[in-house]
Amino acid sequence: MDQVISFDKSLQQRLQEYKDVLAGYEILPVSAIQKEWGFYLELTVDPNGWQAVWKIHRRACEAFNIPFPSIVLVFVLNVDFKDLTALVKVLAVQDDIHIPDKHCVPLVQLWPTKDQDKSVALNLQSTANSLDMLKFFYNHLFMPWDYEDDDGIDWKTKHLEPRLRLYYDMKNGVLPRVTAEHLHALITEAKRLQAKQEALESELEDSEDFDDENVNVNNARVQALMELHIRMMEIKGEVDILENPLLRGALIKKHKEMSLVNDETKQNIWVIYNEGTANDCIQFLSKVESIYRNEVLKFSPQLSSTLECANSNDVFILNESTHTVKTTGALEHGGIMKGISSPDRTNLTSQVEDVMLDFRGENVLLENITIQATSPQCAIIVRGGQLTLKNCKLMGDGRSSTHQGIIVLNGGNLEIIDSDISSFCTAIVGNSGANISIENSEIYNCNFGLKIYDNCALKAIKATIRSCKDYGICVETENNVSGEHPKIGDFDTLNIIPKLQMEFIKGNNNAKGDAIINQKSKLQPVEDLFECPDSDPTIYIESDEEMDHQNTVIENVCKAKTSTAV
Secondary structure (H helix, E strand, C coil): CCCECCCCCCHHHHHHHHHHHCCCCCCCCHHHHHHHHHHHHHHHCCCCCCEEEEECCHHHHHHHCCCCCCEEEEEEEEEECCCCEEEEEEEEECCCCCCCCEEEEEHHHEEEECCCCCCCCCCHHHHHHHHHHHHHHHHHHCCHHHHHCCCCCCHHHHHHHHHHHHHHHHHCCCCCHHHHHHHHHHHHHHHHHHHHHHHHHHHHHHCCCCCCCCCCCCCHHHHHHHHHHHHHHHHHHHHHHHHCHHHHHHHHHHHHHHHHHCCCCCCCEEEECCCCCHHHHHHHHHHHHHHCCCCCEEEECCHHHHHHHCCCCCEEEECCCEEECCCCHHHHHCEEEEECCCHHHCEEECCCCCEEEEECCCEEEEECCEEECCCCCEEEEECCEEEEEECCEEECCCCCCCCEEEEECCCEEEEEECCEEECCCEEEEECCCCEEEEECCEEECCCEEEEEECCCEEEEECCEEECCCCEEEEEEECCCCCCCCCEEECHHHHHHCCCEEEECCEEECCCCEEEEEEECCCCCCCCCCCCCHHHCCCCCCCCCHHHHHHHHHCHHHCCHHHHCCC
8 A cells, every 4th residue: 555654663663662652650551551542642643634544354344245355545533542443434445345434443444645635734744653653552562361461460561572572573584484373373363352252242241131240151152251261361371482582582492403403405295194094094005105106204193283393395195084274384485285085085174264374485286185264364375486276175164255265466376277266255366466377177156256456467278257246257457448437248358458368268157247347546535625515524414323323333343442452
C-alpha cells in the first residue's frame, strides 16, 4: 500500500518510544496499559478529519461475507481514545464489495494516507507515527494471556524489552527459522483462542440459566472455556521459554551445534510410517523398495518432528495414513514429499490457523497426497522457487468467505499437474510477477477459481474450472482494457490480457460467468472533501438504527479488549 504512511524503526527507537508512552506508572499493571495508550494518543492523534485505509479484519470479512483481504478508504469522524476505536465513514471501496457506510473500527486497523484534503489542518505525521506505535505494540508485544496477569506485576519491566528483542531476533534471522515459524503459529492461535473465549463469555453472561456465583462445570460452554484456558496456558509456557533471553540463547546455540554436526548438503530419504499392521508395513516397504532399491533410508514415526530436524531438499515418503504438520520446516527451501499410492489414501492435515505450508525457495514437489486445509486460513503460500503439485487434492472447508487455497507471490512459480483444488473462497491467487501453470487439472466448488493480477503469467492446458459461486477466472487489472465496467464472458474474453495462455480449458456451471476482467483502481484520497455537499463525510442523515445494527455485526472487533489485540 504505497499510498499510506509507513515506518521502519530500530529496536532502540521502539524501546524508547514505549518507555515514553508507558511512563505514567512506576509499576505498570496490565489493567492500566490501555488507559496509558488512551492518554498518549489523545495528545498525538487528530481526533477527526483525516482519511485512512481500513484493512478490514478477517473476522469482520467473515461477518460481512466478503473476501479477505479487503481494504477501503474511510474518513475518520471521531476517535474514542478510551476504547482505542474510531467512528469512520466509507469513502471508497477497491473491490466489488458491499458494506454499510458507517463503522466503529479499532485504531490498529487504520492506516493514514499520505495525501489528505489540504483544507483540513492536520498533524498527520504525528497521527501516523502514533498509530504505527499502537499497531506494533498490540500485534507483536502484548499477548492475549497478559490479561490474566496479576495487577501487582510490572508489565513494562517484565515484558517490554524481552519481547522487543525476541521480535527483532525473529526479524533478523537470529532465531532458527523453524522455531520462529512455530512461535508465530502459537501467537496466532492464542489470538484466535482469545476471540473464542470472549464470545463464549458473552454467551454465558447473556444466558438465562447462568449464575456467576454457582458455575455449573457440566455446562458445555463452561467446559469449552476451561479447555480454551488450558490451551492458552500451554501456549504461554512455550512462548515464555523463548521470551527468556538466556533460554533463547541456549536454544540458538544448540541449533548451531546441530548444524555443524549434520551434513546439510546431503539429501536424506525419510520413510514416515506412523502406524499400521505388520502386513501393511511390509507392503508399504515393498513399494518403497521398488522406488529406492539401493539408497540408504531413514525411518521416523512422525512427519511434523521430522520436518523440524531434516535438511532442505530431503525426500519424505508417507505411508497410507493421516499425517499432521505444524510447520513447513525443511520443505520451506526445497524437497519432495509424496505418498506412493492414490492421493485419497495419504492425507495431510494441520491445526495451524493461518498458513499451513509456506515455501520460500528452490524446488518443492508434493505428489500423491490429499491436503486437507480446513483449519488454516491459507493452505499454501509460494514466496519463491517452484512448487509442483502432482496427482494431489487440495481441499478447503467449503464455507468461509476468506479461506484461500494457494497464494503465489512475486517471484514464485506454481505448477499443477493432474490435481484437484476445491472448497476455497479463492483456489489460486496469482500476484504480479508470479508464474502459474495448470495442466490436466480441475478447480471446483470455490467462489473464484483463479484471481490474478497484472503481470502474472498463467498457462492453462486441458484444465476445467466449474461450479464456482462467482467466476472461474477473475483478472484484476489497473490497465484500461475493459472500459468503465467489468468485462464478463467465456474464457476467450481473457485473450486481450497479456501473459495468459489457455488451451482446451473448460468452464461449467460458474454462477456469474467463466471469466471477468475487473479494472482495479487504486484507492485515491479525496483532495476536497467538502466540494460537494452530497459527499461531505461529516454529514450523515440516516438514523442511528444502522449504526446500532453495525455494532452488533462486528462487535468482536470493536470491544475494547479485542480492539487492541487484533
